[in-house]
Amino acid sequence: MHSFAYGRLGDTLYVFGGRKDGVHNKSGGFELNGSNRDLIIYDLKNNVAQNFSLATLDTALIDALSSSNTCYTQKGDHLVIIGGYSENSYNKFITHPDLSIINLVKLRSFISTNNQQELSESIHHIKNDTFAIAGGQLKYIDEHFYLVGGHKFNGIYNAQTTAFQQTYTERVLVFDILNLQSSPAIKFITQIRDELNFRRRDLNVSPFVTSKNKTELMTFSGVFLVNISSPFLNIASIQENGFTDISNFNQxxxxxxxxxxxxxxxxxxxxxxxxxxxxxxxxxxxxxxxxxxxxxxxxxxxxxxxxxxxxxxxxxxxxxxxxxxxxxxxxxxxxxxxxxxxxxxxxxxxxxxxxxxxxxxxxxxxxxxxxxxxxxxxxxxxxxxxxxxxxxxxxxxxxxxxxxxxNKINYSIRYNSIASNNEIQLDISPKPNSIACWIVNQEGKIVQQLNTLKNSPISINTSQYISGSYRCVFLLDRNFQKSFHFLVP
Incomplete structure (x- = not known):
């Protein structure tokens, strides 16, 4: 399988959802008949897998747990699964607005007794449109859950049309789950919004030691940059109230x-x-x-x-x-x-x-x-x-x-960090064949996007910008990404 979620107790894995086929077609894909609708118990030590039916659960819960590209993580003995995309039991292709909390110890008890009541009691299910996310990453660090990136995709996928609805979250959502053991409730802490940096899905996010005695979440690559079918090349560390671009590095x-x-x-x-x-x-x-x-x-x-x-x-x-x-x-x-x-x-x-x-x-x-x-x-x-x-x-x-x-080419880049005569000038050598440039304000909103070809002048007109700090992110020849900050007085 691929694109699944799993929890672990010792050498036993509890696998939910995912796909049993390969890459989806240009039209369609993610159909019900290719979804994993069972709970799969995999014994790593003995290399033995068993399937258990989830058919006694509520239909909406089965659909959510059977979806692909969910956001999931494990805290202690509890597996938390959010969102995911699939065809549901009513032949609708949706991103599921669900958060499921699975008590793995109780689930293990169900496996040993086949008591259907224990199966339902081992899962708490919360519906909230906030959690309609697929292709993001969920991590638990520093006593909080971090839900990074992803998108909401409703409708049948078709590369030739836009008949579907797709919305990127463009954020990191920080939250807690209260009363995890009994009657869980969600407490939202903050959100870190950036229309460029967190407009990514199918990314990798991992805890990373960014300096001695300091471990943070690191966002690696992912797809796709705004209005360009090209992956992100930058990586960024995440803090509770913001993020830090790792400068002078491309993945x-x-x-x-x-x-x-x-x-x-x-x-x-x-x-x-x-x-x-x-x-x-x-x-x-x-x-x-x-x-x-x-x-x-x-x-x-x-x-x-x-x-x-x-x-x-x-x-x-x-x-x-x-x-x-x-x-x-x-x-x-x-x-x-x-x-x-x-x-x-x-x-x-x-x-x-x-x-x-x-x-x-x-x-x-x-x-x-x-x-x-x-x-x-x-x-x-x-x-x-x-x-x-x-x-x-x-x-x-x-x-x-x-x-x-x-990179094959080592670009030399110069720019003025304070707008002069309502203009920021970029001097890039050697001249790239193409440049995509995004200007992002302090609130994480894209205020301008520029696309230029080789030998075109590279300048940013700031006459319509309000005073403040801005971030310029640019992509050269789709294979070199860099950012810098500038001030508009």
Whole structure:
């Protein structure tokens, strides 16, 4: 399966929703007959899976739990699942306005007794349009839930028309769940709104050690930039009341949701986030970096590294995935793996020469040689991944020389940081073939978008701007993203 949600007790996974097919068609996809409508219990230790029917639950709850691309996370013994998109039991294609809280201990009891009452008692269900989100990410950190990005999509998908309704959340929603054990209630804390930075879906979000003794959520890549079918290349850390763009860094090798895992070394104050395959706007062929704006399937295993000086780089690991795997898959850590914090492995405690870390579960498998089967209208060449991939780490091989990935062109960029004569001028060398530029105000609202071609003057007329601070984000040749701030007096 792919695009599912799961919770865990020990070596047992409780899997909800997701798809049993491959990539969706250009018209349709996400039909009921391809949805996983059962609860799947997977015993990692013994490699045994069992299906349990959810048919005794309320129809709306079954539909929500059977959807794909939900936003989910686990707090203690409780699995929280939000939203998701699918065809429901009434043949409507919707993003589900649901939040489900699943008590995994009670669910385990249901499995052992097959008591249908225990099944219903193990799930609390809240309906709220706020939670009609698919393709976002839900995380729990610093005593709060963070719901990052995503979109609301209603109607049948069709790449040739706009008969559907699609609205991006353009925000991070911070909230608490009160009385998690008994009668849950939602308490909204704040929202971080930005019409550009959080207009992304199918992204990766992970806890990341951004500096010594400081762990924050990090937003990685995702799709698509406003009015351009190109992935985000910037990454940004999230705080309770805002976000921070990581300057002078572009993520080129992993641009879509995929299996990932983090490592941190206290001794060296170095953080790594490793991404397994998936889809990306760049890949290597015979050691040459190839740019493909169609964002193809890739075999790349890449790593975003923050060193002790606070500098970020992206590294292509020498190993590759055994096929076009990783998209919409999940990384499952082995029990007893030493952790620095949740979802971050303590690298300093990995003492053996070869360390078993975990598994890559599910995802989409493109078993053809075509990099873009969707674009080629050959989605039948894809399927849900039937393999369980075991991941091992060889710490002794970590120090082999690897070269950080960089754009083919090293642009020199100059600009004035204070508007002069109602104008901000950009001087970019060498001249790119195309430039897309967005101006965002302090409230996170896009106030202007510019698109220019090669040799066109690059200037921002600020005569209609109110006084204040603005952020300029620009994309050069669809493969280099950068931002800067300027003031309008």
């Amino acid at each position: 080129l090798l992993a641009n879509y949701h995929c299996a990932k895992m983090g490592f941190y070394s206290r001794k060296n104050d170095v953080m790594h986030e490793v991404f397994f395959g998936g889809m990306a706007i760049n890949y290597y062929h015979k050691n040459q970096l190839i740019n493909d704006p169609l964002v193809p399937f890739v075999k790349t295993i890449s790593c975003v590294e923050r060193n002790a000086n606070g500098e970020y780089s992206e590294i292509r690991l020498p190993d590759e995935m055994p096929g076009f795997l990783g998209t919409n898959s999940e990384f499952i850590l082995l029990q007893n793996t030493p952790l620095f914090s949740e979802d971050i492995i303590d690298f300093d405690l990995l003492k053996k020469d070869t360390v078993d870390l975990g598994y890559i579960l599910g995802g989409i498998y493109n078993y053809s040689t075509r990099l873009n089967p969707w674009q080629d209208s050959m989605v039948q060449l894809t399927q849900s991944n039937p393999y369980l991939l075991k991941i091992k780490l060889l710490p002794s091989a970590i120090n082999q020389t690897v070269t950080p990935t960089k």
